Amino acid sequence: MSACSQNFGRYALNPDIKAQNAFDVILSSRSRWANRHRRRWRELPAVTWEKDKPRDSVIEERLQAQFERDIHDGLRGGDLYAWGCKHQLQSSQPMKLIKENEWDVICINFTFRPWNSAYYVSGNCEGQLAFTQLLFCRRQIFKKFPITWLK
Numbered sequence: 134m135s136a137c138s139q140n141f142g143r144y145a146l147n148p149d150i151k152a153q154n155a156f157d158v159i160l161s162s163r164s165r166w167a168n169r170h171r172r173r174w175r176e177l178p179a180v181t182w183e184k185d186k187p188r189d190s191v192i193e194e195r196l197q198a199q200f201e202r203d204i205h206d207g208l209r210g211g212d213l214y215a216w217g218c219k220h221q222l223q224s225s226q227p228m229k230l231i232k233e234n235e236w237d238v239i240c241i242n243f244t245f246r247p248w249n250s251a252y253y254v255s256g257n258c259e260g261q262l263a264f265t266q267l268l269f270c271r272r273q274i275f276k277k278f279p280i281t282w283l284k
Contacts, residue, residue, distance in 0.1 A: 217264030
């Protein structure tokens, strides 16, 4: 078991997939979650500047925004766990489990780089990096956002 592993119930959760890699797989055509939402894209909340964009672009942007909301809800509610390094300008911090209550003031935004990072969304630090090198547990993230494994 690695230093970052956490025991939850009968099995350990290991930080073993980068946030961006999980994002790419979950929004791909292999994802049951994404395919279900693509079929119902008109029911998803609108994003900015939609009328000037092609339909495929609107669908992908709505899907991405829904994924960000769903993942944030899971992190805040304790259904998902993420690990990251606290961002500090002068030193690198060790990787740690990001607690549920920390997600009240931070979020992951997959439209900004670096994608494996979380940003402050309120308070004095709004828009600044909070955590870098975000990782999820592959087992947990793909349970919440199921994909179809190709053979």
